[in-house]
Amino acid sequence: MKLFSRRFIRVWQRNSDVFFRLWYSELPAFVAEPIIILLAMGLGLGAYVGLVDGQKYIEFVAPGIIASYAMFSATFECTYGTYVRMEYQKTFDAIIATPLTVEDVTAGEIFWGATRSAMTGIVILVIAAAFQLVHSPWAVLVPALSFLEGMMFSAIAVVFTSIVPSIYSFNYFFSLFVTPMFFFSGVFFPLSSFPQAVQTLSWIAPLTPVVRLNRGLINGEFRLDLLWSLAIIIALTALFFLISLVTMKRRLTV
Amino acid sequence: MAIIKTKNLTKKYKDLLAVDDVNLEVDEGECFGLLGPNGAGKTTLIRMITAVSPPNKGDIWVSGMDVRTHPWQVKAILGVVPQLDNLDPDLTVFQNLRTFARYFDIPNSEAHRRSTELLNLFELKSKRNSNTRELSGGMKRRLLLARGLINQPKILILDEPTIGLDPQAKYLVWRKLNELKSQGVTQLLCTQNMDEAATLCERVAIMHQGRILTVDAPPALIARYVGNEVWEIPVNMAERDMVVKELEDRGLDFEDAGDKIHVFHTAPDVASQGPGNLSERARRRPATLEDVFFRLTGRSLTE
Numbered sequence: 001m002k003l004f005s006r007r008f009i010r011v012w013q014r015n016s017d018v019f020f021r022l023w024y025s026e027l028p029a030f031v032a033e034p035i036i037i038l039l040a041m042g043l044g045l046g047a048y049v050g051l052v053d054g055q056k057y058i059e060f061v062a063p064g065i066i067a068s069y070a071m072f073s074a075t076f077e078c079t080y081g082t083y084v085r086m087e088y089q090k091t092f093d094a095i096i097a098t099p100l101t102v103e104d105v106t107a108g109e110i111f112w113g114a115t116r117s118a119m120t121g122i123v124i125l126v127i128a129a130a131f132q133l134v135h136s137p138w139a140v141l142v143p144a145l146s147f148l149e150g151m152m153f154s155a156i157a158v159v160f161t162s163i164v165p166s167i168y169s170f171n172y173f174f175s176l177f178v179t180p181m182f183f184f185s186g187v188f189f190p191l192s193s194f195p196q197a198v199q200t201l202s203w204i205a206p207l208t209p210v211v212r213l214n215r216g217l218i219n220g221e222f223r224l225d226l227l228w229s230l231a232i233i234i235a236l237t238a239l240f241f242l243i244s245l246v247t248m249k250r251r252l253t254v
Numbered sequence: 255m256a257i258i259k260t261k262n263l264t265k266k267y268k269d270l271l272a273v274d275d276v277n278l279e280v281d282e283g284e285c286f287g288l289l290g291p292n293g294a295g296k297t298t299l300i301r302m303i304t305a306v307s308p309p310n311k312g313d314i315w316v317s318g319m320d321v322r323t324h325p326w327q328v329k330a331i332l333g334v335v336p337q338l339d340n341l342d343p344d345l346t347v348f349q350n351l352r353t354f355a356r357y358f359d360i361p362n363s364e365a366h367r368r369s370t371e372l373l374n375l376f377e378l379k380s381k382r383n384s385n386t387r388e389l390s391g392g393m394k395r396r397l398l399l400a401r402g403l404i405n406q407p408k409i410l411i412l413d414e415p416t417i418g419l420d421p422q423a424k425y426l427v428w429r430k431l432n433e434l435k436s437q438g439v440t441q442l443l444c445t446q447n448m449d450e451a452a453t454l455c456e457r458v459a460i461m462h463q464g465r466i467l468t469v470d471a472p473p474a475l476i477a478r479y480v481g482n483e484v485w486e487i488p489v490n491m492a493e494r495d496m497v498v499k500e501l502e503d504r505g506l507d508f509e510d511a512g513d514k515i516h517v518f519h520t521a522p523d524v525a526s527q528g529p530g531n532l533s534e535r536a537r538r539r540p541a542t543l544e545d546v547f548f549r550l551t552g553r554s555l556t557e
Contacts, residue, residue, distance in 0.1 A: 098358055
Protein backbone atom coordinates (compact mmCIF):
# COMPACT_ATOMS: atom_id res chain seq x y z
CA MET A 1 0.00 0.00 0.00
CA LYS A 2 1.17 3.50 -0.84
CA LEU A 3 0.38 6.67 1.02
CA PHE A 4 -0.60 9.96 -0.61
CA SER A 5 1.71 12.84 -1.51
CA ARG A 6 1.45 16.58 -0.92
CA ARG A 7 -0.21 16.75 -4.36
CA PHE A 8 -3.50 15.68 -2.79
CA ILE A 9 -4.02 19.40 -2.16
CA ARG A 10 -4.63 19.86 -5.93
CA VAL A 11 -7.73 17.70 -5.69
CA TRP A 12 -8.86 19.61 -2.63
CA GLN A 13 -8.36 22.87 -4.55
CA ARG A 14 -10.34 21.56 -7.50
CA ASN A 15 -13.29 20.64 -5.25
CA SER A 16 -13.05 23.90 -3.40
CA ASP A 17 -13.06 25.89 -6.68
CA VAL A 18 -16.18 24.06 -7.80
CA PHE A 19 -17.90 24.58 -4.45
CA PHE A 20 -17.23 28.29 -4.29
CA ARG A 21 -18.27 28.66 -7.91
CA LEU A 22 -21.65 27.08 -7.17
CA TRP A 23 -21.93 27.52 -3.42
CA TYR A 24 -25.37 29.12 -3.63
CA SER A 25 -26.75 25.88 -5.07
CA GLU A 26 -25.87 23.93 -1.93
CA LEU A 27 -25.28 26.19 1.02
CA PRO A 28 -28.86 27.36 1.73
CA ALA A 29 -30.04 23.78 2.25
CA PHE A 30 -27.19 23.07 4.59
CA VAL A 31 -27.95 26.17 6.67
CA ALA A 32 -31.74 26.13 6.55
CA GLU A 33 -32.22 22.50 7.50
CA PRO A 34 -30.28 22.52 10.77
CA ILE A 35 -32.01 25.74 11.81
CA ILE A 36 -35.40 24.16 11.14
CA ILE A 37 -34.49 21.02 13.10
CA LEU A 38 -33.03 23.08 15.92
CA LEU A 39 -36.17 25.19 16.22
CA ALA A 40 -38.65 22.34 15.71
CA MET A 41 -36.96 20.01 18.16
CA GLY A 42 -35.58 22.57 20.55
CA LEU A 43 -38.55 24.86 20.88
CA GLY A 44 -41.46 22.75 19.62
CA LEU A 45 -40.67 19.41 21.20
CA GLY A 46 -38.62 21.06 23.92
CA ALA A 47 -41.74 22.66 25.39
CA TYR A 48 -42.86 19.19 26.46
CA VAL A 49 -39.52 17.85 27.59
CA GLY A 50 -38.00 18.54 30.95
CA LEU A 51 -34.38 17.62 31.57
CA VAL A 52 -32.37 17.34 34.71
CA ASP A 53 -29.83 19.97 35.77
CA GLY A 54 -32.16 22.76 34.71
CA GLN A 55 -30.92 22.49 31.10
CA LYS A 56 -33.34 23.47 28.38
CA TYR A 57 -34.01 20.84 25.71
CA ILE A 58 -32.76 23.11 22.92
CA GLU A 59 -29.46 23.39 24.80
CA PHE A 60 -29.31 19.63 24.96
CA VAL A 61 -29.90 19.08 21.22
CA ALA A 62 -27.75 21.89 19.79
CA PRO A 63 -24.34 20.10 20.10
CA GLY A 64 -25.87 16.95 18.59
CA ILE A 65 -27.32 18.91 15.67
CA ILE A 66 -23.87 20.33 14.94
CA ALA A 67 -22.36 16.84 15.01
CA SER A 68 -25.13 15.38 12.84
CA TYR A 69 -25.10 18.00 10.13
CA ALA A 70 -21.32 18.00 9.97
CA MET A 71 -21.63 14.25 9.43
CA PHE A 72 -24.23 14.76 6.71
CA SER A 73 -22.01 17.26 4.87
CA ALA A 74 -19.01 14.92 4.80
CA THR A 75 -21.14 11.92 3.98
CA PHE A 76 -23.03 13.47 1.06
CA GLU A 77 -19.82 14.88 -0.34
CA CYS A 78 -17.99 11.56 -0.27
CA THR A 79 -20.85 9.31 -1.36
CA TYR A 80 -22.89 10.99 -4.10
CA GLY A 81 -20.31 13.69 -4.77
CA THR A 82 -17.35 11.35 -5.05
CA TYR A 83 -19.34 8.77 -6.99
CA VAL A 84 -20.52 11.28 -9.60
CA ARG A 85 -16.99 12.60 -10.07
CA MET A 86 -15.61 9.08 -10.33
CA GLU A 87 -18.20 7.29 -12.48
CA TYR A 88 -20.20 9.89 -14.42
CA GLN A 89 -17.76 12.72 -14.93
CA LYS A 90 -14.64 10.52 -15.11
CA THR A 91 -12.85 13.33 -13.32
CA PHE A 92 -10.56 10.94 -11.47
CA ASP A 93 -9.50 9.20 -14.68
CA ALA A 94 -8.44 12.58 -16.02
CA ILE A 95 -6.56 13.43 -12.83
CA ILE A 96 -4.62 10.17 -12.54
CA ALA A 97 -3.29 10.69 -16.07
CA THR A 98 -1.35 13.63 -14.57
CA PRO A 99 1.39 13.25 -11.92
CA LEU A 100 -1.28 12.68 -9.26
CA THR A 101 -1.99 9.14 -8.07
CA VAL A 102 -5.18 7.42 -6.94
CA GLU A 103 -3.94 7.86 -3.37
CA ASP A 104 -3.68 11.62 -3.89
CA VAL A 105 -7.21 11.71 -5.31
CA THR A 106 -8.57 9.68 -2.40
CA ALA A 107 -6.88 11.86 0.21
CA GLY A 108 -8.03 15.02 -1.60
CA GLU A 109 -11.63 13.83 -1.54
CA ILE A 110 -11.48 12.94 2.16
CA PHE A 111 -9.82 16.20 3.18
CA TRP A 112 -12.38 18.11 1.14
CA GLY A 113 -15.24 16.18 2.81
CA ALA A 114 -13.71 17.11 6.17
CA THR A 115 -13.57 20.75 5.07
CA ARG A 116 -17.26 20.68 4.19
CA SER A 117 -17.93 19.16 7.59
CA ALA A 118 -15.95 21.91 9.35
CA MET A 119 -17.75 24.61 7.36
CA THR A 120 -21.12 23.20 8.39
CA GLY A 121 -19.93 22.93 12.00
CA ILE A 122 -18.91 26.59 12.01
CA VAL A 123 -22.17 27.82 10.47
CA ILE A 124 -24.38 25.95 12.95
CA LEU A 125 -22.14 26.87 15.87
CA VAL A 126 -22.58 30.54 15.00
CA ILE A 127 -26.33 30.06 14.75
CA ALA A 128 -26.39 28.24 18.09
CA ALA A 129 -24.33 31.04 19.64
CA ALA A 130 -26.85 33.56 18.27
CA PHE A 131 -29.56 31.62 20.10
CA GLN A 132 -27.37 31.83 23.22
CA LEU A 133 -26.93 28.08 23.38
CA VAL A 134 -23.16 28.12 23.70
CA HIS A 135 -21.90 28.29 27.27
CA SER A 136 -18.20 27.64 27.17
CA PRO A 137 -15.18 29.23 25.44
CA TRP A 138 -14.05 25.67 24.70
CA ALA A 139 -16.62 25.83 21.89
CA VAL A 140 -13.92 27.42 19.73
CA LEU A 141 -12.62 23.87 19.34
CA VAL A 142 -15.88 22.69 17.75
CA PRO A 143 -14.76 23.52 14.15
CA ALA A 144 -11.57 21.50 14.66
CA LEU A 145 -13.59 18.62 16.03
CA SER A 146 -16.01 18.91 13.08
CA PHE A 147 -13.03 18.68 10.75
CA LEU A 148 -11.79 15.53 12.45
CA GLU A 149 -15.32 14.14 12.46
CA GLY A 150 -15.47 14.94 8.74
CA MET A 151 -12.23 13.02 8.14
CA MET A 152 -13.79 10.00 9.82
CA PHE A 153 -17.13 10.09 8.00
CA SER A 154 -15.54 10.98 4.65
CA ALA A 155 -13.16 8.03 4.95
CA ILE A 156 -16.02 5.68 5.81
CA ALA A 157 -18.07 7.08 2.91
CA VAL A 158 -15.20 6.77 0.41
CA VAL A 159 -14.66 3.13 1.38
CA PHE A 160 -18.33 2.46 0.72
CA THR A 161 -18.26 4.49 -2.52
CA SER A 162 -15.25 2.56 -3.79
CA ILE A 163 -17.06 -0.78 -3.55
CA VAL A 164 -20.66 -0.01 -4.62
CA PRO A 165 -21.87 -1.27 -8.00
CA SER A 166 -24.23 1.66 -8.63
CA ILE A 167 -25.34 5.01 -7.29
CA TYR A 168 -28.56 3.43 -5.97
CA SER A 169 -26.55 1.45 -3.45
CA PHE A 170 -26.22 4.61 -1.36
CA ASN A 171 -29.82 4.11 -0.24
CA TYR A 172 -28.50 1.28 1.94
CA PHE A 173 -25.75 3.44 3.33
CA PHE A 174 -28.16 6.17 4.36
CA SER A 175 -31.10 4.01 5.52
CA LEU A 176 -29.06 1.48 7.43
CA PHE A 177 -26.09 3.51 8.68
CA VAL A 178 -26.49 7.29 8.55
CA THR A 179 -30.13 7.75 9.53
CA PRO A 180 -30.04 5.25 12.44
CA MET A 181 -26.98 7.04 13.78
CA PHE A 182 -28.84 10.33 13.63
CA PHE A 183 -31.43 8.89 16.04
CA PHE A 184 -29.38 6.51 18.17
CA SER A 185 -26.25 8.49 18.98
CA GLY A 186 -27.57 10.61 21.79
CA VAL A 187 -28.48 13.61 19.63
CA PHE A 188 -32.11 13.87 20.70
CA PHE A 189 -32.23 11.81 23.89
CA PRO A 190 -29.63 10.70 26.39
CA LEU A 191 -28.46 7.18 25.60
CA SER A 192 -29.43 6.10 29.10
CA SER A 193 -33.11 6.20 28.09
CA PHE A 194 -32.55 3.27 25.69
CA PRO A 195 -32.59 -0.42 26.61
CA GLN A 196 -29.15 -1.89 27.29
CA ALA A 197 -28.87 -3.58 23.86
CA VAL A 198 -29.47 -0.31 22.01
CA GLN A 199 -27.02 1.48 24.29
CA THR A 200 -24.33 -1.03 23.37
CA LEU A 201 -25.07 -0.49 19.67
CA SER A 202 -24.88 3.27 20.14
CA TRP A 203 -21.42 2.92 21.55
CA ILE A 204 -20.26 1.39 18.28
CA ALA A 205 -21.85 4.10 16.15
CA PRO A 206 -19.12 6.59 15.18
CA LEU A 207 -21.41 9.58 15.71
CA THR A 208 -21.81 8.87 19.44
CA PRO A 209 -18.32 9.95 20.54
CA VAL A 210 -18.62 13.11 18.41
CA VAL A 211 -21.90 14.09 20.05
CA ARG A 212 -20.41 13.55 23.51
CA LEU A 213 -17.33 15.62 22.71
CA ASN A 214 -19.36 18.43 21.13
CA ARG A 215 -21.59 18.53 24.19
CA GLY A 216 -18.56 18.66 26.45
CA LEU A 217 -16.99 21.53 24.48
CA ILE A 218 -20.17 23.59 24.17
CA ASN A 219 -21.32 23.14 27.77
CA GLY A 220 -17.83 23.19 29.24
CA GLU A 221 -18.23 19.90 31.09
CA PHE A 222 -15.07 17.85 30.93
CA ARG A 223 -14.88 14.29 32.02
CA LEU A 224 -12.06 11.86 31.51
CA ASP A 225 -14.13 9.57 29.28
CA LEU A 226 -14.20 12.30 26.64
CA LEU A 227 -10.57 11.42 25.90
CA TRP A 228 -11.79 7.91 25.22
CA SER A 229 -14.32 9.35 22.73
CA LEU A 230 -11.53 11.26 20.99
CA ALA A 231 -9.43 8.09 20.81
CA ILE A 232 -12.31 6.21 19.15
CA ILE A 233 -12.68 8.93 16.51
CA ILE A 234 -8.97 9.00 15.74
CA ALA A 235 -8.75 5.22 15.55
CA LEU A 236 -11.75 4.91 13.21
CA THR A 237 -10.42 7.74 11.02
CA ALA A 238 -7.02 6.11 10.65
CA LEU A 239 -8.51 2.69 9.97
CA PHE A 240 -10.98 3.78 7.28
CA PHE A 241 -8.51 6.19 5.70
CA LEU A 242 -6.04 3.37 5.12
CA ILE A 243 -8.75 1.03 3.83
CA SER A 244 -9.98 3.72 1.43
CA LEU A 245 -6.51 4.05 -0.13
CA VAL A 246 -6.54 0.36 -0.95
CA THR A 247 -10.13 0.04 -2.15
CA MET A 248 -10.01 3.16 -4.33
CA LYS A 249 -6.80 1.94 -5.92
CA ARG A 250 -8.48 -1.34 -6.69
CA ARG A 251 -11.47 0.41 -8.23
CA LEU A 252 -9.58 2.90 -10.39
CA THR A 253 -6.47 1.12 -11.66
CA VAL A 254 -7.53 -2.31 -12.85
CA MET B 255 16.33 6.46 -30.36
CA ALA B 256 13.33 4.83 -28.72
CA ILE B 257 11.52 7.22 -26.42
CA ILE B 258 8.91 4.59 -25.48
CA LYS B 259 10.05 1.01 -25.13
CA THR B 260 8.18 -2.00 -23.80
CA LYS B 261 9.58 -5.45 -23.19
CA ASN B 262 7.46 -8.61 -22.83
CA LEU B 263 4.61 -6.45 -21.61
CA THR B 264 1.66 -8.52 -20.43
CA LYS B 265 -1.66 -7.73 -18.78
CA LYS B 266 -4.23 -10.28 -17.69
CA TYR B 267 -7.81 -9.77 -16.56
CA LYS B 268 -9.27 -12.94 -15.06
CA ASP B 269 -9.54 -15.17 -18.17
CA LEU B 270 -8.58 -12.54 -20.71
CA LEU B 271 -5.05 -11.89 -21.89
CA ALA B 272 -5.58 -8.24 -22.81
CA VAL B 273 -1.98 -7.50 -23.71
CA ASP B 274 0.19 -10.47 -24.60
CA ASP B 275 3.97 -10.19 -24.56
CA VAL B 276 4.21 -6.87 -26.39
CA ASN B 277 7.58 -5.47 -27.45
CA LEU B 278 7.21 -2.00 -28.83
CA GLU B 279 9.59 0.82 -29.67
CA VAL B 280 8.45 4.32 -30.49
CA ASP B 281 11.15 6.63 -31.80
CA GLU B 282 11.64 10.13 -30.57
CA GLY B 283 9.84 12.70 -32.73
CA GLU B 284 7.76 10.26 -34.75
CA CYS B 285 4.02 9.79 -34.88
CA PHE B 286 3.43 6.13 -34.12
CA GLY B 287 0.03 4.62 -34.87
CA LEU B 288 -1.56 1.81 -32.94
CA LEU B 289 -4.27 0.14 -35.01
CA GLY B 290 -6.53 -2.68 -34.02
CA PRO B 291 -10.16 -3.72 -33.74
CA ASN B 292 -12.14 -3.08 -30.56
CA GLY B 293 -10.84 -5.20 -27.73
CA ALA B 294 -7.40 -5.62 -29.34
CA GLY B 295 -5.73 -4.30 -26.18
CA LYS B 296 -4.77 -0.80 -27.41
CA THR B 297 -6.32 1.08 -24.51
CA THR B 298 -4.91 -1.36 -21.95
CA LEU B 299 -1.47 -0.96 -23.51
CA ILE B 300 -1.77 2.81 -23.30
CA ARG B 301 -2.94 2.69 -19.70
CA MET B 302 0.19 0.76 -18.79
CA ILE B 303 2.50 3.09 -20.71
CA THR B 304 0.95 6.09 -18.97
CA ALA B 305 1.58 4.54 -15.53
CA VAL B 306 -2.11 4.27 -14.72
CA SER B 307 -2.44 0.51 -14.81
CA PRO B 308 0.31 -1.80 -13.52
CA PRO B 309 1.42 -4.62 -15.86
CA ASN B 310 1.41 -8.26 -14.74
CA LYS B 311 4.70 -8.85 -16.47
CA GLY B 312 7.32 -7.01 -18.47
CA ASP B 313 8.92 -3.58 -18.44
CA ILE B 314 8.22 -0.13 -19.83
CA TRP B 315 10.67 2.72 -20.26
CA VAL B 316 9.56 6.18 -21.22
CA SER B 317 12.31 8.65 -22.07
CA GLY B 318 14.76 6.25 -20.43
CA MET B 319 12.82 6.09 -17.15
CA ASP B 320 11.29 2.90 -15.78
CA VAL B 321 7.56 3.57 -15.49
CA ARG B 322 7.27 1.34 -12.45
CA THR B 323 9.85 3.22 -10.41
CA HIS B 324 9.35 6.74 -11.80
CA PRO B 325 5.61 7.07 -12.45
CA TRP B 326 5.55 10.72 -11.40
CA GLN B 327 8.44 11.76 -13.68
CA VAL B 328 6.95 9.81 -16.59
CA LYS B 329 3.49 11.29 -16.19
CA ALA B 330 4.99 14.77 -15.98
CA ILE B 331 6.28 14.56 -19.58
CA LEU B 332 3.17 12.92 -21.05
CA GLY B 333 0.11 14.60 -22.48
CA VAL B 334 -2.85 12.24 -22.54
CA VAL B 335 -5.86 12.87 -24.78
CA PRO B 336 -8.49 10.27 -23.90
CA GLN B 337 -11.12 8.83 -26.18
CA LEU B 338 -13.96 9.61 -23.80
CA ASP B 339 -14.71 13.17 -22.85
CA ASN B 340 -13.53 13.55 -19.27
CA LEU B 341 -13.45 17.31 -19.22
CA ASP B 342 -14.51 18.71 -15.88
CA PRO B 343 -18.18 19.71 -16.31
CA ASP B 344 -18.16 21.57 -12.99
CA LEU B 345 -15.63 24.07 -14.35
CA THR B 346 -15.51 26.52 -17.24
CA VAL B 347 -13.37 25.98 -20.32
CA PHE B 348 -10.63 28.23 -18.98
CA GLN B 349 -10.81 26.74 -15.48
CA ASN B 350 -10.42 23.29 -16.99
CA LEU B 351 -7.01 24.29 -18.30
CA ARG B 352 -6.01 26.17 -15.14
CA THR B 353 -7.02 23.30 -12.89
CA PHE B 354 -5.14 20.83 -15.04
CA ALA B 355 -2.05 23.05 -14.96
CA ARG B 356 -2.19 22.86 -11.18
CA TYR B 357 -2.02 19.06 -11.27
CA PHE B 358 1.38 19.54 -12.94
CA ASP B 359 2.49 22.13 -10.38
CA ILE B 360 2.72 24.81 -13.05
CA PRO B 361 2.93 28.22 -11.32
CA ASN B 362 -0.16 30.40 -11.57
CA SER B 363 1.08 33.13 -13.89
CA GLU B 364 2.62 30.60 -16.26
CA ALA B 365 -0.58 28.52 -16.18
CA HIS B 366 -2.58 31.60 -17.04
CA ARG B 367 -0.29 32.43 -19.95
CA ARG B 368 -0.32 28.89 -21.35
CA SER B 369 -4.08 28.47 -20.94
CA THR B 370 -4.75 31.69 -22.83
CA GLU B 371 -2.31 30.69 -25.54
CA LEU B 372 -3.85 27.25 -25.95
CA LEU B 373 -7.37 28.66 -26.18
CA ASN B 374 -6.19 30.92 -29.00
CA LEU B 375 -4.33 28.12 -30.71
CA PHE B 376 -7.37 25.83 -30.70
CA GLU B 377 -9.84 28.57 -31.61
CA LEU B 378 -11.72 28.35 -28.34
CA LYS B 379 -11.15 31.92 -27.18
CA SER B 380 -14.82 32.86 -27.46
CA LYS B 381 -15.78 29.89 -25.25
CA ARG B 382 -13.39 30.81 -22.48
CA ASN B 383 -16.06 31.23 -19.81
CA SER B 384 -18.53 28.66 -21.10
CA ASN B 385 -19.40 25.45 -19.34
CA THR B 386 -17.95 22.41 -21.09
CA ARG B 387 -21.51 21.12 -21.50
CA GLU B 388 -22.20 23.95 -23.92
CA LEU B 389 -19.40 22.90 -26.28
CA SER B 390 -19.95 20.99 -29.52
CA GLY B 391 -18.23 17.64 -30.04
CA GLY B 392 -15.48 19.27 -32.08
CA MET B 393 -14.84 21.95 -29.47
CA LYS B 394 -14.67 19.37 -26.69
CA ARG B 395 -12.07 17.41 -28.64
CA ARG B 396 -10.03 20.55 -29.22
CA LEU B 397 -10.23 21.39 -25.54
CA LEU B 398 -9.13 17.85 -24.63
CA LEU B 399 -6.18 18.30 -26.96
CA ALA B 400 -5.39 21.73 -25.51
CA ARG B 401 -5.59 20.26 -22.01
CA GLY B 402 -3.19 17.47 -23.00
CA LEU B 403 -0.65 20.13 -24.02
CA ILE B 404 -0.81 22.22 -20.85
CA ASN B 405 2.39 20.66 -19.46
CA GLN B 406 4.23 21.03 -22.80
CA PRO B 407 4.65 17.27 -23.04
CA LYS B 408 7.51 15.50 -24.81
CA ILE B 409 5.12 12.73 -25.74
CA LEU B 410 1.46 13.02 -26.66
CA ILE B 411 -0.73 9.96 -26.18
CA LEU B 412 -3.86 10.18 -28.31
CA ASP B 413 -6.77 7.75 -28.11
CA GLU B 414 -9.09 8.20 -31.10
CA PRO B 415 -8.56 11.98 -31.26
CA THR B 416 -10.97 12.57 -34.16
CA ILE B 417 -13.69 10.04 -33.48
CA GLY B 418 -17.14 11.44 -34.19
CA LEU B 419 -15.87 14.67 -35.72
CA ASP B 420 -17.03 16.26 -38.96
CA PRO B 421 -14.39 16.56 -41.71
CA GLN B 422 -13.67 20.22 -40.93
CA ALA B 423 -13.01 19.55 -37.27
CA LYS B 424 -11.02 16.43 -38.13
CA TYR B 425 -8.73 18.34 -40.47
CA LEU B 426 -8.17 21.02 -37.88
CA VAL B 427 -7.06 18.39 -35.37
CA TRP B 428 -4.80 16.73 -37.96
CA ARG B 429 -3.22 20.06 -38.81
CA LYS B 430 -2.50 20.75 -35.15
CA LEU B 431 -1.00 17.29 -34.70
CA ASN B 432 1.27 17.85 -37.71
CA GLU B 433 2.39 21.18 -36.28
CA LEU B 434 3.20 19.52 -32.98
CA LYS B 435 5.19 16.85 -34.77
CA SER B 436 7.24 19.49 -36.53
CA GLN B 437 7.96 20.92 -33.08
CA GLY B 438 9.39 17.55 -32.08
CA VAL B 439 6.53 16.20 -29.97
CA THR B 440 6.44 12.41 -30.19
CA GLN B 441 2.95 11.04 -30.73
CA LEU B 442 1.46 7.67 -29.92
CA LEU B 443 -1.85 7.54 -31.74
CA CYS B 444 -4.52 4.91 -31.17
CA THR B 445 -7.00 4.93 -33.99
CA GLN B 446 -9.41 2.91 -36.07
CA ASN B 447 -9.42 5.49 -38.80
CA MET B 448 -7.04 4.13 -41.44
CA ASP B 449 -6.89 7.42 -43.30
CA GLU B 450 -5.80 9.08 -40.12
CA ALA B 451 -3.05 6.55 -39.52
CA ALA B 452 -1.86 6.73 -43.14
CA THR B 453 -1.91 10.53 -43.10
CA LEU B 454 -0.28 11.20 -39.76
CA CYS B 455 1.91 8.26 -38.83
CA GLU B 456 5.48 7.48 -39.86
CA ARG B 457 4.98 3.97 -38.59
CA VAL B 458 2.02 1.93 -37.46
CA ALA B 459 1.62 -1.25 -35.45
CA ILE B 460 -1.34 -3.51 -36.04
CA MET B 461 -2.61 -5.07 -32.87
CA HIS B 462 -4.98 -8.00 -32.59
CA GLN B 463 -6.04 -10.08 -29.58
CA GLY B 464 -3.42 -8.53 -27.35
CA ARG B 465 -0.50 -9.04 -29.70
CA ILE B 466 1.36 -6.80 -32.11
CA LEU B 467 1.14 -8.47 -35.51
CA THR B 468 3.37 -6.16 -37.49
CA VAL B 469 5.10 -2.78 -37.36
CA ASP B 470 6.20 -0.66 -40.31
CA ALA B 471 5.58 2.47 -42.35
CA PRO B 472 2.10 2.46 -43.93
CA PRO B 473 3.35 2.22 -47.57
CA ALA B 474 5.69 -0.61 -46.62
CA LEU B 475 2.85 -2.51 -44.93
CA ILE B 476 0.64 -2.03 -47.96
CA ALA B 477 3.34 -3.25 -50.31
CA ARG B 478 4.12 -6.25 -48.12
CA TYR B 479 0.65 -7.51 -47.34
CA VAL B 480 -1.59 -6.48 -50.25
CA GLY B 481 0.55 -4.97 -52.99
CA ASN B 482 -0.05 -1.60 -54.52
CA GLU B 483 -3.33 -2.38 -56.20
CA VAL B 484 -6.43 -4.35 -55.44
CA TRP B 485 -8.92 -5.79 -57.89
CA GLU B 486 -12.39 -5.93 -56.53
CA ILE B 487 -14.58 -8.54 -58.22
CA PRO B 488 -18.25 -8.33 -57.32
CA VAL B 489 -19.74 -11.82 -57.04
CA ASN B 490 -23.12 -13.38 -56.34
CA MET B 491 -23.71 -16.69 -54.61
CA ALA B 492 -24.13 -18.72 -57.77
CA GLU B 493 -20.83 -17.81 -59.38
CA ARG B 494 -18.67 -17.50 -56.30
CA ASP B 495 -17.27 -21.04 -56.36
CA MET B 496 -16.42 -20.69 -60.00
CA VAL B 497 -14.58 -17.40 -59.45
CA VAL B 498 -12.72 -18.74 -56.42
CA LYS B 499 -11.58 -21.78 -58.37
CA GLU B 500 -10.42 -19.66 -61.26
CA LEU B 501 -8.36 -17.47 -58.94
CA GLU B 502 -6.89 -20.49 -57.19
CA ASP B 503 -5.90 -22.04 -60.50
CA ARG B 504 -4.06 -18.90 -61.42
CA GLY B 505 -2.25 -18.92 -58.08
CA LEU B 506 -3.47 -15.45 -57.18
CA ASP B 507 -3.53 -13.99 -53.70
CA PHE B 508 -7.13 -13.14 -52.86
CA GLU B 509 -9.59 -12.76 -50.05
CA ASP B 510 -13.31 -13.43 -49.92
CA ALA B 511 -15.01 -10.31 -48.54
CA GLY B 512 -18.58 -11.55 -48.83
CA ASP B 513 -20.20 -9.70 -51.71
CA LYS B 514 -16.81 -9.06 -53.31
CA ILE B 515 -13.57 -10.85 -53.80
CA HIS B 516 -10.39 -8.86 -53.35
CA VAL B 517 -7.43 -9.88 -55.45
CA PHE B 518 -4.11 -8.54 -54.19
CA HIS B 519 -1.13 -7.44 -56.12
CA THR B 520 1.47 -9.11 -53.93
CA ALA B 521 3.31 -11.17 -56.55
CA PRO B 522 3.69 -8.72 -59.45
CA ASP B 523 4.77 -11.19 -62.11
CA VAL B 524 1.65 -13.29 -61.57
CA ALA B 525 -0.72 -10.52 -60.74
CA SER B 526 0.22 -8.20 -63.58
CA GLN B 527 -1.64 -10.51 -65.94
CA GLY B 528 -4.77 -9.84 -63.93
CA PRO B 529 -7.50 -12.30 -63.10
CA GLY B 530 -7.86 -13.40 -66.74
CA ASN B 531 -11.33 -13.13 -68.16
CA LEU B 532 -12.49 -11.79 -64.80
CA SER B 533 -10.53 -8.61 -65.50
CA GLU B 534 -13.39 -7.02 -67.31
CA ARG B 535 -15.66 -6.98 -64.31
CA ALA B 536 -12.89 -6.27 -61.80
CA ARG B 537 -12.53 -2.77 -60.45
CA ARG B 538 -8.93 -1.73 -59.98
CA ARG B 539 -8.12 0.62 -57.16
CA PRO B 540 -5.06 1.58 -55.13
CA ALA B 541 -4.52 -0.58 -52.06
CA THR B 542 -4.99 1.04 -48.67
CA LEU B 543 -4.03 0.45 -45.08
CA GLU B 544 -7.55 -0.78 -44.54
CA ASP B 545 -6.86 -3.73 -46.84
CA VAL B 546 -3.85 -4.57 -44.70
CA PHE B 547 -5.96 -4.23 -41.58
CA PHE B 548 -8.59 -6.67 -42.87
CA ARG B 549 -5.97 -9.12 -44.07
CA LEU B 550 -4.30 -9.26 -40.70
CA THR B 551 -7.23 -9.03 -38.32
CA GLY B 552 -9.93 -10.78 -40.34
CA ARG B 553 -13.37 -9.66 -41.35
CA SER B 554 -15.44 -11.11 -38.55
CA LEU B 555 -16.33 -9.13 -35.47
CA THR B 556 -13.87 -9.84 -32.73
CA GLU B 557 -16.15 -9.03 -29.84
